[in-house]
Amino acid sequence: MQKPIDLPIHRFSDMALLLAGLALSAAPHAARLSWWVSGAAMLFFSWRLFIAWRHRALPPRWLLLVLTVAGMVGVYLTFRTIFGRDAGVTLLVLLLSLKLMEMRAPRDVFVVVFLSYFLALTNFFYSQTIPTATLMLATVLLVTASLSGASAPSRPMAANLRTAGSLLLQASPVMLLLFFLFPRVQGPLWGVPQDAYSGVTGLSDSMSPGSLSRLSTSDAIAFRVKFQGEAPPRGTMYWRGPVFWDFDGRTWRPGGGRLRPSLRFEAFGKPVDYEVTLEPHNFFWLFGLDLPASSPPNARFTSDYQMLSIQAVRTRIRYDLRSYTEYRTSDGNGEEEIASATRLPGNLNPRARGLGREWRRALGSDEAILRQAIEYIRSGGFEYTLQPPLLQQNTVDEFLFDTKKGFCEHFSGAFTFLMRAAGVPARVVTGYQGGDLNPVDDYHIVRQSDAHAWSEVYLQGRGWVRVDPTAVVVPSRIESGLASSVPQNTVPLIMREELAWLRGMRYNWDALANKWNQWVLGYNPDRQRDMLSKLGVSQPNWQNLAQLMFWSVAVVLGLMAAWLLWKFRNHDPVQAAWLSFCEKLARKGMARRPDEGPIDFAARIAPALPDTAGAAREIANLYAALRYGRTPSADGVARLRRAVGAFKI
Amino acid sequence: MLQRVLQPLRKYSRIYDFAQWFYRRHAPEPGTIVLTQRRVYVLPSRQGLVFGTSMVVMLIGSINYNLSLGYVLTFLLTGMGVVSILHTFRNLARLAVSPGRVDPVFAGEVAQFHVHIENPDRHDRFSLVLTCKGEMVSCDIPAQRVGVVVIRQRAQKRGWMPLERVTLETRYPLGLTRAWSYVRPEMRALVYPTPDDALLPMPQARPEAGDAISVGSGSDDFFGLRTYQPSDSPRHVAWKAAARTDTPLTKVFIGRAASELWFDFDDMPQGFDTEARLSRLSRWVLLATQSGARYGLRLPGTQIPLGDGEGHREACLRTLALFERA
Numbered sequence: 001m002q003k004p005i006d007l008p009i010h011r012f013s014d015m016a017l018l019l020a021g022l023a024l025s026a027a028p029h030a031a032r033l034s035w036w037v038s039g040a041a042m043l044f045f046s047w048r049l050f051i052a053w054r055h056r057a058l059p060p061r062w063l064l065l066v067l068t069v070a071g072m073v074g075v076y077l078t079f080r081t082i083f084g085r086d087a088g089v090t091l092l093v094l095l096l097s098l099k100l101m102e103m104r105a106p107r108d109v110f111v112v113v114f115l116s117y118f119l120a121l122t123n124f125f126y127s128q129t130i131p132t133a134t135l136m137l138a139t140v141l142l143v144t145a146s147l148s149g150a151s152a153p154s155r156p157m158a159a160n161l162r163t164a165g166s167l168l169l170q171a172s173p174v175m176l177l178l179f180f181l182f183p184r185v186q187g188p189l190w191g192v193p194q195d196a197y198s199g200v201t202g203l204s205d206s207m208s209p210g211s212l213s214r215l216s217t218s219d220a221i222a223f224r225v226k227f228q229g230e231a232p233p234r235g236t237m238y239w240r241g242p243v244f245w246d247f248d249g250r251t252w253r254p255g256g257g258r259l260r261p262s263l264r265f266e267a268f269g270k271p272v273d274y275e276v277t278l279e280p281h282n283f284f285w286l287f288g289l290d291l292p293a294s295s296p297p298n299a300r301f302t303s304d305y306q307m308l309s310i311q312a313v314r315t316r317i318r319y320d321l322r323s324y325t326e327y328r329t330s331d332g333n334g335e336e337e338i339a340s341a342t343r344l345p346g347n348l349n350p351r352a353r354g355l356g357r358e359w360r361r362a363l364g365s366d367e368a369i370l371r372q373a374i375e376y377i378r379s380g381g382f383e384y385t386l387q388p389p390l391l392q393q394n395t396v397d398e399f400l401f402d403t404k405k406g407f408c409e410h411f412s413g414a415f416t417f418l419m420r421a422a423g424v425p426a427r428v429v430t431g432y433q434g435g436d437l438n439p440v441d442d443y444h445i446v447r448q449s450d451a452h453a454w455s456e457v458y459l460q461g462r463g464w465v466r467v468d469p470t471a472v473v474v475p476s477r478i479e480s481g482l483a484s485s486v487p488q489n490t491v492p493l494i495m496r497e498e499l500a501w502l503r504g505m506r507y508n509w510d511a512l513a514n515k516w517n518q519w520v521l522g523y524n525p526d527r528q529r530d531m532l533s534k535l536g537v538s539q540p541n542w543q544n545l546a547q548l549m550f551w552s553v554a555v556v557l558g559l560m561a562a563w564l565l566w567k568f569r570n571h572d573p574v575q576a577a578w579l580s581f582c583e584k585l586a587r588k589g590m591a592r593r594p595d596e597g598p599i600d601f602a603a604r605i606a607p608a609l610p611d612t613a614g615a616a617r618e619i620a621n622l623y624a625a626l627r628y629g630r631t632p633s634a635d636g637v638a639r640l641r642r643a644v645g646a647f648k649i
Numbered sequence: 650m651l652q653r654v655l656q657p658l659r660k661y662s663r664i665y666d667f668a669q670w671f672y673r674r675h676a677p678e679p680g681t682i683v684l685t686q687r688r689v690y691v692l693p694s695r696q697g698l699v700f701g702t703s704m705v706v707m708l709i710g711s712i713n714y715n716l717s718l719g720y721v722l723t724f725l726l727t728g729m730g731v732v733s734i735l736h737t738f739r740n741l742a743r744l745a746v747s748p749g750r751v752d753p754v755f756a757g758e759v760a761q762f763h764v765h766i767e768n769p770d771r772h773d774r775f776s777l778v779l780t781c782k783g784e785m786v787s788c789d790i791p792a793q794r795v796g797v798v799v800i801r802q803r804a805q806k807r808g809w810m811p812l813e814r815v816t817l818e819t820r821y822p823l824g825l826t827r828a829w830s831y832v833r834p835e836m837r838a839l840v841y842p843t844p845d846d847a848l849l850p851m852p853q854a855r856p857e858a859g860d861a862i863s864v865g866s867g868s869d870d871f872f873g874l875r876t877y878q879p880s881d882s883p884r885h886v887a888w889k890a891a892a893r894t895d896t897p898l899t900k901v902f903i904g905r906a907a908s909e910l911w912f913d914f915d916d917m918p919q920g921f922d923t924e925a926r927l928s929r930l931s932r933w934v935l936l937a938t939q940s941g942a943r944y945g946l947r948l949p950g951t952q953i954p955l956g957d958g959e960g961h962r963e964a965c966l967r968t969l970a971l972f973e974r975a
Contacts (some may be wrong), residue, residue, distance in 0.1 A: 110696045110824065114703045117726060121707050124718040133718055140722070144729065144823070151824035152775040154789060163822050167729050167736070174728030181719055185712055315715045521717040553731075562736050565742070583683075591680025594747050594765065 011147045013157045014149045015052035019045055019100070021142030024135055025120040026093055032126065034078050040071070044097035059101055066110065069099055076534065089122045109150040116143045128521050130513060141165060173556050181540035181549035184525040200324040202281035203241050203430055203451060208251040209391050209399075213432070216386055218448040221279055222432055223287055224514055225444040226271040232289070234434050235478050236325040236467065238454065239287040239446060241431035245340055247420075249348035250395050252413060252428050255340055265291055265463075267324035277318045277517060284308040287431060287446075289323035290466065296321060304427065305464075306331070316522050329463035330442040340457060341425035349396040349417065356421020366459055369422045370467065373415060377469045381405065382411070384474040408477075412453040425458035429466075440511035469474060539627040573637050577609050578623045581644045585616075588649050598624045610649060619643050675813060675887065681747040681767075686829045689742045691734055697825035699729055708880070733823045740774050740819045741828040744760070744790075746814075749797060753839035753966070754804050755931070760838035762800040762812050768937055775869045782813050785933055789864055804840040807970045812836040841966040842924065844932035852910065852933070866874040882939060910944040927969050938962045947971055 023045060030038045051058060071094040077472055079087035096115050103112060120143075126202045144164035149155065151221060155163075178612075202222060205210060223239075231237075245255025286307040293299070296319030298310045326481035344353070359369045375605060383405045391398045396417045399410045404413075412428050418427035435444035453469040471478040528545075537544060582592050582601075590608060592601045602620035608614040622640045625633070633639075704727050712720030749763030768774050768790040777788045781800050790796040804810050818829035822954065877886060877897035887898045912933045917926050930946065935942040938957070946953040946965050951972075953965055 099767070107696070107823070114700060117703065118707065118721070121710060121716070121719050121722055124716045124722070126713060128716065128718045136722065137719070140725070148822045149826065151820045151822060152789075167732055167822065168725065171725055171728030171730045175721065175724040175733060177728065178724035182720070182724070186715070295663070377975065520721065524715075525715055557731065558733070560732065564735055564739050586941060593747075594681070599669050 008191065011153075012052045012223055013618060014146060014153075016049065017142055017149070017157055017160070017350075018109065018146035019049055019596060021139050021146060022096065022100075022112070022116050022119070022143065022247075025116055025139040025411055026125065028123050028127065028132065028135065029089060029093060029119075031134045032040045032086070033093060037072065037093060040092050041097045044346040048100045048103070051608055058104065059178075061102065064102055068095070071098065072138070073094075073451055081617040084123075085125055085554075089119075089125070092119055092122060106150040106153075111144050111147060111148075113147045130516055136432040137168075137469075141168060144168065149441070170560060172457050173560075177552050177556060179523070180528070180531070181545055181552065182522075183545040183549075184528045186525050201286070202279075202283070204447065205213055205242055205283060206251050206253050207242075207244055207409050207428060207430055207453060208411065209388065209395055209406070209413070211409055212359055212409040212451050212453055213386050214446045216407065220448045221510075221513075222281070222448050223276050223278040225277075225435060225446065226275045226442065227444065228275075230435065231444060232272050232325050235471075236288045236289075237434050238452075238468075239432040239435075240290050240305060240307070240429060241285050241287055242283075242292060243302075243306055243428075243456075244428040244430065245304075245346055247342075247413075247417065249393070252416075255304070255337075255395050255427075259308075260301045260303060262295055263291060263293070263305060265292060265324075265330055266328040267291075267577065268323060268326040268328075270276075272325060273320070274321050274323070274324050275318060277316060277514070277522065278313060279316055280314050281316060282312055284310075284312055286313070286319065288321050290324060291327050292321050292323045294320075302305055303334075316525075318518075318522055338425045339506055341427050341458060342418070342420050342423055344420050349394045351394075351397045352400055353418055353421045354564065355400075356418050356423070359418075360422045366424045366457075369424055370459070373418050373422070374467070374469070376418075377411070377415065378472050382406070382473050384408075384411075384470065384477065409453045411473065412455045415469040416455045419455070419457055425463075427456050429454055429456055433468075438510050440513070441509050441512070441514060441516050445510055445514075573628045574623065575638060577637075577641045577644045578619075578627075581616075581623075583621055584644075584649065609649065614646065615643065617645060667780045677833045679835045681745050681833060683831045684740055684742055684744045684746070684830045684832070688826055689738060690830065691738050691828045694820055694825060694827040696730050696959075697730070700726075700825050700929075704730070711966055717804040730823070734826045736818060736822050737828045739772070740821045741817065741830060743770060743779070744768060744774065744777075744817070746815075746817070746832045748834040748836040751812075751838045753841060753963070753970070755841045756804050756807050756843045758799045758804055760804045760840065761811060762836050762838065764815070764834060764836075766798060766801055766817075767795045768792060774821075775819070777817060777819050778810055780816045780818065796910045802838070804838065807840045807842040809837045809971070810840050811836075816837065819914055839967060839970055842927040842931040844935055845928040846923065847929070847932070852912070852916070882941065884939075885941075910942050911947060911955075912937075912944060913947040914949055915947075923972075923974055928974060931945050931966065931969055932966045934962060949974065954970075 001476070026041060030041075033041075041213050050056065069431060072091070073084055075087055076092050079090070081087050082091055090564075092115065096112065097121060099108070099112055099115065103109065120139050123132055123136055140160070141164050144167065145157070145160040148163045148167075149157070149160045176356065179382065203215070242254060244252035246253045274289070276287065278287065286296060286309050288307050291305055292307055300308050301308065302308065335424070359372050363369050363372055380400075381404055384407070385405050386407060388399075388406045389403045391403070396414045397441065400418075409430075416426040416428050430451070430453045432446045432450040433454075434450050435446040437444050452470070454466060454470065455463045458464050459465050468478065487551060496571050532545070537548065549624070585591070585605060590605045596604070598620040602613075602617045609616055619640065622636060622643065626636045626640060671838055674940040687922070706725055707719065707726075708917065710716070710947070711723055747765045747767070749765045751762050752758060754760045764779070765790070766777070771792045773792050774790040776787055776789065777894040778785055779798055781799055781802060784801055786798055788796050788798050788801060800812065802810070802812070812834060814831050814833045817832055818827055820827050829893075877899045877903065885899050910933075912930050914926055915927060921929070930948075938959075941957065943957045943959075944965075945954045945955040946968060948968065951968060953961075953968055956964075
């Protein structure tokens with residue numbers, strides 16, 4: 001039972017547990033860190049494990065000091081700074097690995113554990129998905145078990161894990177309350193480092209051959225849409241993104257669209273109401289169905305119908321929109337703008353220019369040229385493919401007349417070029433087309449692979465008209481999506497049509513991920529205000545929230561304390577009554593000696609209790625009978641309690 | 650009458666309560682001490698403060714980078730820290746501390762106070778640390794068991810050595826909070842005077858003292874063998890004979906019992922102070938017991954008649970330990 005206080009460096013199992021927890025939180029970073037950092041971390045981890053296993057000596061301090069300085073220099077040389085997100089994470093991993101090498105006493109365990117909590121947090125800079133969350137929960141469990149082990153060195157590992165698990169479980173009500181009630185502030189509090197938002201996939205602010213087909217292999221989610229009422233037909237689901245005007249022979253770039261507070265157009269038909277949950281993509285575009293009639297908060301429009309956020313979309317955002325899929329544009333038809341929509345660069349792509357000029361000569365009217373161009377694309381033997389051949393200098397010519405194989409950026413780019421060559425104002429619009437309905441939660445999911453490019457042509461009297469040359473070549477791309485339009489073996493596995501069961505699983509997973517996004521990741525100041533208003537908090541300002549948070553946490557903790565303290569009590573009424581009797585006497589200086597039986601005790605104290613000696617004796621006898629007697633009487637317990645209650649000195 | 654006036658006042662006088670509690674806290678408490686909820690204090694440990702600071706930093710990071718899962722993690726850990734306070738408290742509260750055995754020691758030796766700690770509840774207690782004047786000892790106590798903890802204290806001087814205030818603390822389960830309580834069970838160790846280390850033998854029986862009577866000729870004559878008894882000195886074990894017979898045997902000498910000695914406080918060299926005299930007497934008592942002599946003790950004001958055996962030895966040493974010069 002008794003043991004000397006020794007503060008040994010851990011048993012091997014404790015060390016292995018701590019290292020396992022650390023490794024789990026460092027593992028997702030491994031791919032993102034420089035090779036030398038991952039290598040060093042792995043080296044130190046295995047070295048420490050070996051030391052614990054074989055009870056070897058820790059490396060000398062001077063060596064650690066040298067390694068620390070070397071690590072910092074290395075980080076500086078790699079990143080040219082030691083601040084910022086990536087450099088900071090690298091530094092944290094390095095310092096943690098080095099700290100392991102001088103971990104001797106339990107207080108070092110505390111440092112390592114706290115640092116690994118930080119390390120777990122840094123993973124969320126890069127990914128906040130359910131798998132990451134699960135992994136970090138596992139990390140926290142293992143590391144906390146180590147913490148528990150440090151304060152109770154004699155317990156086996158399984159017991160520590162159980163303790164950590166039950167602590168985390170008991171912490172979760174508090175966590176939920178704090179999560180929902182902690183007054184949320186929209187960050188950032190100060191400027192975040194430049195590298196904070198790198199590495200997001202999505203549309204880019206220019207279009208050149210290959211830029212969209214690269215996206216088509218990514219099944220990352222661009223945004224989710226929840227339609228109120230019936231969803232519009234898939235063929236009309238054009239989600240407008242960046243619009244391009246300027247062409248340099250290879251790359252399309254945006255023109256100078258002027259900003260407007262709202263869009264002006266003539267709408268027909270029924271409006272479509274929906275909610276978009278947009279994944280961060282690090283640019284300003286907000287995606288909406290052509291054409292939005294309402295404006296989300298903090299959004300502006302351009303004269304070419306782009307919807308732009310005031311701040312770059314760096315967190316998942318949600319907005320409600322109303323769109324009309326049938327419309328006639330009546331805006332943005334300035335002369336200058338029309339003129340810039342027919343501009344062509346230098347003297348590249350002579351064959352396409354020639355073809356355009358020829359159409360203009362032969363046909364005359366813009367509508368006729370448009371019909372001719374569509375017919376040309378339809379019957380020209382073009383092939384829609386995810387792996388188009390590489391193009392050299394005259395990209396449009398080579399595509400139109402030589403390779404005839406391309407993805408939507410080839411089709412829309414070449415088509416727009418042809419129209420301009422023929423003198424018809426045209427521009428390229430990129431965005432997304434379509435979207436899969438997830439039958440599990442009725443959300444439409446628009447993925448990066450739904451990225452699309454089409455053209456808009458300006459016709460006198462009709463305004464800007466959408467023409468989708470890709471749809472002309474492969475109507476199925478628009479009607480039923482990418483997977484049905486290209487050979488199956490080039491489509492991402494998950495999108496292939498024969499794997500229906502896999503897709504079913506995928507739908508469930510997406511629905512779960514969506515819930516996660518909506519409620520966990522998307523829980524922001526707005527959502528908090530909404531929820532609290534629904535719960536009946538009349539003025540959800542931060543003072544009210546703080547009060548609500550404080551009191552609810554206090555109540556939960558109070559309940560938990562009552563539960564913890566009562567659940568494990570020894571509920572033996574006989575013992576309880578007897579103890580209370582002994583306590584009454586002890587308060588008067590007549591404590592029962594540990595070796596004294598009840599009868600002896602009563603006999604010993606009898607002389608000191610002139611009035612109540614009889615009662616004391618009766619209590620002692622009752623207790624002895626109940627405790628040690630062969631057949632305790634049925635009402636004995638009640639009698640004992642009554643007698644003890646009435647006992648006075 | 651006065652009581653009746655004072656009673657309601659007492660009820661509201663926190664200061665009175667506090668003073669009562671404060672002064673009583675330091676007095677030894679008889680019997681079993683139950684660590685009631687009011688006696689258990691909980692505060693964050695240094696690591697707990699560092700943990701709290703980390704949580705603040707993590708929260709600021711989560712706000713700044715809009716990390717929803719950062720909030721989740723921070724709040725989960727914060728909740729865990731807060732819940733661990735309850736567990737730490739629960740790990741200490743309701744324990745019952747009662748005094749156990751304390752064997753007498755010689756001054757300069759280490760006294761061992763056996764303290765019984767009872768866990769009445771249905772959950773185990775871990776990593777309880779008892780600290781008394783720099784001495785630490787830790788123990789675990791399973792549910793509904795009594796643990797015996799030995800608190801070791803070096804005895805400085807002869808007489809009664811009471812157990813000082815013991816701090817009973819725990820940081821289980823996470824080390825972020827420290828719960829502690831002060832107990833002072835009424836326990837004391839009897840400390841005998843240290844036997845001095847002079848090489849002089851004990852005084853011989855002096856005929857002129859009139860008490861020591863020599864019986865028989867040589868006092869160390871071999872008389873015979875008898876079976877070994879646990880109290881026999883190992884020096885008298887007849888090893889050779891024992892090897893032959895497989896039972897341990899003791900050599901019996903005649904004339905041993907005849908050696909009767911009186912140890913006198915006043916019969917000491919010049920310049921010996923009281924403690925030196927007691928130390929000398931203490932050594933003589935030990936030597937005499939070892940050699941099996943009958944001896945008696947004369948001290949100013951008291952006298953212990955002749956006797957032998959363990960009981961006699963202890964009585965003599967106790968007298969020496971508690972001797973007070975009038």
